Amino acid sequence: MLGLAAFAASYVGFALLALRQAPHHSAVIEVRRASPSPAARRQNLWLGASALALSFVVCWVARGPSFGAILWVLLLAASGWSVMFTLSYRPRWLRPLLRGAGR
Amino acid sequence: MQEASEPLRHSLSRLHTWVGLVLGGVLFAIFWMGTLSVFDREIDRWMMPPTRLAPAPVVSLDAAARAVAAMAPGAAQWSMTLPSARTPTLQVRLPGGADGSVLHHLDPVTFAELHPAPTRGGTGFIFPFHFMLHIDWLDLGLWIVGLCGMAMLLLTVSGVVIHKRIFRDFFMFRPGKASTRSLLDLHTGMGVLALPFHVVMPLSGLIIFFSLFFPGTWQAAFDGERAAFNREVFGSYQRPKANAPAELGSLDAMAREAERLWQGGKPFLVRVTNAGDAASVVEVRRSHTQDVSMNRDAVYFDAGTGAVLQRFESKPIGALQRFIAGIHFVQFEQWLLRWLYFAAGLAGCVMIATGFWFWLESRRAEHAREGRVGVRLVEALATGSVTGIIVATLAFLIANRCLPADSHAFGLDRERLEMLAFYAVWLLTFGHAGLRQRAAWREQNAVIAPLAVVAVALNWLTTGDYPWRAWGRGVVSVAAMDGVILLLGAVAAVVARRWLARAAVARPRALGLARAVPSSGEG
Numbered sequence: 001m002l003g004l005a006a007f008a009a010s011y012v013g014f015a016l017l018a019l020r021q022a023p024h025h026s027a028v029i030e031v032r033r034a035s036p037s038p039a040a041r042r043q044n045l046w047l048g049a050s051a052l053a054l055s056f057v058v059c060w061v062a063r064g065p066s067f068g069a070i071l072w073v074l075l076l077a078a079s080g081w082s083v084m085f086t087l088s089y090r091p092r093w094l095r096p097l098l099r100g101a102g103r
Numbered sequence: 104m105q106e107a108s109e110p111l112r113h114s115l116s117r118l119h120t121w122v123g124l125v126l127g128g129v130l131f132a133i134f135w136m137g138t139l140s141v142f143d144r145e146i147d148r149w150m151m152p153p154t155r156l157a158p159a160p161v162v163s164l165d166a167a168a169r170a171v172a173a174m175a176p177g178a179a180q181w182s183m184t185l186p187s188a189r190t191p192t193l194q195v196r197l198p199g200g201a202d203g204s205v206l207h208h209l210d211p212v213t214f215a216e217l218h219p220a221p222t223r224g225g226t227g228f229i230f231p232f233h234f235m236l237h238i239d240w241l242d243l244g245l246w247i248v249g250l251c252g253m254a255m256l257l258l259t260v261s262g263v264v265i266h267k268r269i270f271r272d273f274f275m276f277r278p279g280k281a282s283t284r285s286l287l288d289l290h291t292g293m294g295v296l297a298l299p300f301h302v303v304m305p306l307s308g309l310i311i312f313f314s315l316f317f318p319g320t321w322q323a324a325f326d327g328e329r330a331a332f333n334r335e336v337f338g339s340y341q342r343p344k345a346n347a348p349a350e351l352g353s354l355d356a357m358a359r360e361a362e363r364l365w366q367g368g369k370p371f372l373v374r375v376t377n378a379g380d381a382a383s384v385v386e387v388r389r390s391h392t393q394d395v396s397m398n399r400d401a402v403y404f405d406a407g408t409g410a411v412l413q414r415f416e417s418k419p420i421g422a423l424q425r426f427i428a429g430i431h432f433v434q435f436e437q438w439l440l441r442w443l444y445f446a447a448g449l450a451g452c453v454m455i456a457t458g459f460w461f462w463l464e465s466r467r468a469e470h471a472r473e474g475r476v477g478v479r480l481v482e483a484l485a486t487g488s489v490t491g492i493i494v495a496t497l498a499f500l501i502a503n504r505c506l507p508a509d510s511h512a513f514g515l516d517r518e519r520l521e522m523l524a525f526y527a528v529w530l531l532t533f534g535h536a537g538l539r540q541r542a543a544w545r546e547q548n549a550v551i552a553p554l555a556v557v558a559v560a561l562n563w564l565t566t567g568d569y570p571w572r573a574w575g576r577g578v579v580s581v582a583a584m585d586g587v588i589l590l591l592g593a594v595a596a597v598v599a600r601r602w603l604a605r606a607a608v609a610r611p612r613a614l615g616l617a618r619a620v621p622s623s624g625e626g
Binding site (some may be wrong): 017 | 251271274278292293395428444446
């Protein structure tokens with residue numbers, strides 16, 4: 001269960017970081033050549049980084065320092081690929097994040 | 104990565120391309136076999152049906168020792184590896200055979216010997232393939248893999264430097280764009296997002312074999328004395344025979360004492376040397392399943408009295424080496440981590456394959472126009488290396504389910520015949536790729552799907568273990584392996600179909616090209 005929570009946190013973290021980038025942002029809101037506002041970019045940077053850090057903490061708590069560190073690194077890879085494929089095949093799925101984290 | 108100067112990037116780009124081209128095929132084989140090795144014991148269960156037992160509690164070691172004595176009265180040296188979640192049998196190694204010892208699988212409850220049809224399986228064929236390619240001569244296989252480990256580090260570093268927009272394209276995958284664009288996106292996406300994995304795996308692999316690849320490290324420290332080095336690093340303990348008979352004491356008591364010394368660490372291996380002699384020694388080794396580190400902890404007992412003769416634990420540098428080895432070997436029982444290693448390994452395979460395809464697709468037209476053989480040669484090698492080894496692996500599994508237990512042909516025994524099936528089919532895929540060129544990608548992918556179904560069906564027919572029955576009786580490894588094989592087949596079928604669609608679109612253009620330059624395209 002904690003493993004799933006750590007995956008969710010890193011997925012959300014990477015998704016927020018991706019939404020700072022104009023191509024991904026416009027794919028999600030389905031408006032061509034749209035850019036996120038500087039305020040939203042700043043906010044998503046902090047929220048995204050915090051989510052990644054949170055996922056590390058969850059891994060540590062769940063598996064201890066050594067297993068936790070390995071788990072985190074591999075979960076980052078897995079969640080990164082998940083965000084990548086979400087953005088290319090189902091970008092609309094990330095809309096709730098946009099609303100929550102501001103445009 | 105904006106700081107890297109253009110000349111540097113240009114030269115590293117050439118390095119990346121050439122090293123990738125020359126060693127990509129071997130690297131794919133190492134990645135593929137390494138990825139499968141993550142589940143080598145599960146593959147063993149699939150290939151040795153009599154050993155598919157539901158996990159059973161730990162045996163009485165003294166009862167096990169009596170069973171061993173009945174099997175091989177008077178054996179001077181023997182060992183037993185205790186059942187674990189991944190290998191549920193009691194594995195007894197007795198003297199005999201061409202290699203000096205033979206492994207027997209025993210039921211951990213009844214001690215009845217199980218008789219799987221002879222096979223190397225996952226731990227005996229796939230795992231050694233990963234690190235020595237089954238080339239024994241002059242340790243050449245080990246050295247090639249070591250070279251590939253170095254090359255992998257070089258490819259990773261150069262890949263990062265030549266990637267112009269590493270952060271901007273971090274999550275970029277554009278499947279709708281031209282094939283070269285989407286192939287490069289996949290190549291960099293699989294590489295960059297798992298960058299720590301792609302650095303740590305080759306590096307830790309090199310560190311595992313440090314005494315072979317970097318002999319200076321230990322020769323300098325121990326004045327080249329191998330025995331002293333072995334004593335210090337492996338803690339091996341020996342003493343001469345007393346040449347007087349003696350009875351074996353209680354192994355259960357020794358195991359309890361070892362557990363007490365390890366503060367809860369469990370024993371996994373018991374080895375008796377000079378059995379029956381008054382100076383006989385019992386070695387109890389500590390299990391690797393609970394920590395990252397693959398410890399070398401051992402306690403040596405006097406076989407008769409059960410008194411502790413020596414206790415070994417790695418010194419700090421040795422312990423660090425064992426920790427790094429543990430990261431690579433994945434012997435801990437953490438299922439989520441195990442699946443993530445598997446996924447990262449597969450991503451590495453995709454990275455190498457897309458690297459090849461990108462190179463081919465971006466040069467195909469140019470080489471055809473200029474009548475160069477580069478694309479034709481690389482295409483044949485890459486196809487055989489990528490899809491070919493997958494087809495060959497399925498042939499290996501199918502041969503395992505088809506060959507009768509007492510098979511003998513061409514002067515080869517059964518386990519050699521399984522390997523012959525692998526190598527013969529692999530060779531055929533290279534020939535096929537050379538003949539069919541671009542179409543071979545699609546055709547070999549199209550062959551993987553039915554072969555996967557055949558492998559799973561044969562497992563069902565020959566053992567009765569269709570996936571949900573295996574799952575139901577506690578043999579999750581077999582059910583999961585069937586599932587992964589079917590998934591592999593499905594992915595290959597999708598790739599084959601998509602290739603078919605793309606090739607159909609590309610054909611008119613290729614024809615137009617051929618008409619424009621009628622003579623030069625035929626090499």
